[in-house]
Amino acid sequence: MAEVQLTEGSWEEEVLNSDIPVLVDFWAPWCGPCRMVAPIVSEIADEYKDRLKVGKLNTDEEPGIAVKYGIMSIPTLMIFKNGEVAEQIIGAVPKEYFIEKLNKVL
Amino acid sequence: MYDVVIIGGGPAGLSAGIYAARGGLKTVIFEGKIFGGQIVTSYEVENYPGFSKGISGMDLIDNFMKQAEKFDVETNYDGVTCINDEIECKSVNLTNGNCVKTKTIIIASGASANKLGCPGEKKFSGKGVSYCATCDGAFFKNKVVAVIGGGDSAIEEALYLSNLAKKVYIIHRRDQLRATKILDKRAKENKSIEFILDTVVKEIQGDKLVNGLLVENVKTKKKDRIDVDGVFIYVGLTPNTEFVKDLIKLDENGCILTNEEMETNIEGVYAAGDVRSKSLKQVVTAASDGAIAANNAQKYIESKF
Numbered sequence: 001m002a003e004v005q006l007t008e009g010s011w012e013e014e015v016l017n018s019d020i021p022v023l024v025d026f027w028a029p030w031c032g033p034c035r036m037v038a039p040i041v042s043e044i045a046d047e048y049k050d051r052l053k054v055g056k057l058n059t060d061e062e063p064g065i066a067v068k069y070g071i072m073s074i075p076t077l078m079i080f081k082n083g084e085v086a087e088q089i090i091g092a093v094p095k096e097y098f099i100e101k102l103n104k105v106l
Numbered sequence: 107m108y109d110v111v112i113i114g115g116g117p118a119g120l121s122a123g124i125y126a127a128r129g130g131l132k133t134v135i136f137e138g139k140i141f142g143g144q145i146v147t148s149y150e151v152e153n154y155p156g157f158s159k160g161i162s163g164m165d166l167i168d169n170f171m172k173q174a175e176k177f178d179v180e181t182n183y184d185g186v187t188c189i190n191d192e193i194e195c196k197s198v199n200l201t202n203g204n205c206v207k208t209k210t211i212i213i214a215s216g217a218s219a220n221k222l223g224c225p226g227e228k229k230f231s232g233k234g235v236s237y238c239a240t241c242d243g244a245f246f247k248n249k250v251v252a253v254i255g256g257g258d259s260a261i262e263e264a265l266y267l268s269n270l271a272k273k274v275y276i277i278h279r280r281d282q283l284r285a286t287k288i289l290d291k292r293a294k295e296n297k298s299i300e301f302i303l304d305t306v307v308k309e310i311q312g313d314k315l316v317n318g319l320l321v322e323n324v325k326t327k328k329k330d331r332i333d334v335d336g337v338f339i340y341v342g343l344t345p346n347t348e349f350v351k352d353l354i355k356l357d358e359n360g361c362i363l364t365n366e367e368m369e370t371n372i373e374g375v376y377a378a379g380d381v382r383s384k385s386l387k388q389v390v391t392a393a394s395d396g397a398i399a400a401n402n403a404q405k406y407i408e409s410k411f
Contacts, residue, residue: 032238039141043183071245072233072236073233
């Protein structure tokens with residue numbers, strides 16, 4: 001599944017009310033590690049395409065959501081299941097660590 | 107079988123990849139974390155030759171990556187768990203359980219930022235504790251932050267943060283900085299920056315988010331609390347050599363010993379960049395190491411295979 005660009009307006013429908021778990025990548029254009037994590041997130045989106053929705057939230061353009069979830073450090077990735085945060089990954093980590101966290105939730 | 111397996115996708119590994127692949131060698135880079143290494147967190151690189159106006163670490167690495175792609179360097183997000191010296195060739199074991207055979211290995215696994223190791227650091231990681239000012243600085247606009255450390259990275263990041271935060275403390279355990287003079291001078295002239303020297307952090311305190319530091323003066327032993335909203339930690343680096351230490355000779359700091367041809371104690375295994383024992387660890391020297399390592403890997407392959 002292609003990655004979804006998330007906004008405050010689409011948050012409820014795309015993330016909170018999603019039928020399948022959602023991996024949300026909180027990022028910003030000026031964050032180097034965020035840009036370097038992006039290809040790993042894309043690979044994951046591809047590998048889990050039927051079981052997982054992958055969304056990107058630009059903390060610069062959508063600060064409201066970032067504040068709501070207490071984001072003080074990026075990249076942060078959160079896995080939402082049934083509208084709740086099931087897992088959280090802060091900082092750039094190895095791909096297998098993402099997989100491990102995902103497998104706990106999926 | 108690969109001609110060259112490069113371990114690590116920072117400036118040294120990418121430079122080695124560019125040289126090896128351009129030389130016609132079948133080359134792969136294994137990067138267990140993110141490509142680019144430490145420099146992707148750098149707001150501005152002022153001293154990499156050829157960029158007279160300076161360039162962000164991220165844009166510089168983008169260029170390295172594009173150049174590597176141009177020469178068809180294979181890139182892979184599997185980490186390497188160990189390297190082996192076999193009779194006919196070498197091999198590397200990957201985090202996915204596979205083993206990959208190769209004629210030569212270039213270790214460019216770099217170094218990782220040290221943790222402070224005080225109470226509260228782990229608890230508040232991502233909740234006010236940060237290791238990347240360019241990533242997280244914007245969350246501290248008009249707030250008070252502390253930078254821990256006295257080296258180039260610490261001072262560069264403090265200067266960057268001074269454009270965003272209301273106030274920046276630089277807390278350093280010695281009475282003077284290790285940073286280069288030009289950075290030292292800029293920091294001392296900056297009105298938003300205040301130095302707290304001879305001081306160590308004993309605890310990072312907070313509720314849900316960081317709200318202060320418990321510090322101690324190392325000379326007077328006087329303890330104090332400083333109110334801060336964020337703390338940025340730059341207290342040195344540890345070379346990523348744990349996975350090669352049984353085979354490769356290291357110095358007392360855990361860095362790989364090489365000669366000036368980047369050769370390690372094992373024939374056909376080279377080291378490049380910050381993982382190597384050397385005096386100046388910069389993007390320009392990492393790139394140079396990578397080029398030399400790749401060139402020598404090519405000569406080794408021509409003579410042995």
